[in-house]
Amino acid sequence: MRLILTRHYKTRNNEDDRIMGWGDSPPGLDWKADIDFVDDCLRQCGLEFDAVYSSDLERSRQTAAVHAVRFGIPMVNSRPELNEVNYGQLLNRKKDSVAKEYPQHKKNPDLVYPGGESFRQMQQRSVAFLSSLALERPQQTLLIVSHAGVIRGIVSHYLGLDYANHLKQRISFRYIGDLLFESSRCIRYDELGNPSGFVENGVIDLPYECNEKVV
Secondary structure (H helix, E strand, O other), rough: OOOEEEEEOOOOHOOOOOOOOOOOEOOOOHHHHHHHHHHHHHOOOOOOOOEEEOOOOHHHHHHHHHHHOOOOOOOOOEHHHHHHOOOHHHHOEEEHHHHHHHOOOOOOOOOOOOOOOOOHHHHHHHHHHHHHHHHOOOOOOEEHHHHHHHHHHHHHOOOOOOOOOOOOOOOOOOOOEEEEEEOOOEEEEOOOOOOOHHOOOOOOOOOOOOOOOOO
């Protein structure tokens, strides 16, 4: 399976630096420009898709719906396993105030947010879903629209990186991850859009050949 992994459009909460998690927020200014950028990159690479997936959160579903129409895919498969981390009671809080109240925020992947879940739990559900999808659709090319937290967890897992050290890596709204699977194992990782923090900060070079180790 070849998996193209992207992020949803920018929301007003993103612009205001507020926590969303399982909540949602209206699109921000110029939100279509990021979608147009991603589509242009995908077309320049000559990509065609067998199916489009999203989380079941509105910002992800709506972004995926735009991509699906433009690539002639009749429907979007929305899955809760691809949802952002559930921040529970911290919904809509300013991110700087959360960091002050919870010193382990985005430092400890096992921190369970009040009324929500931990980054580790989110990573486990999203990775389990992708691994099963790779077995179900071994010869297909899929587009997935998800969230920055999910993307960090997926990249950290399949590239064998220590998760705790990468909870803050930048994931642009113009990020495009390119993962090649052999059975349920990712064997190669690349990026087609704006570089992630994993690349900008010198953690990996592209293309990255994955090994057997996962964290």
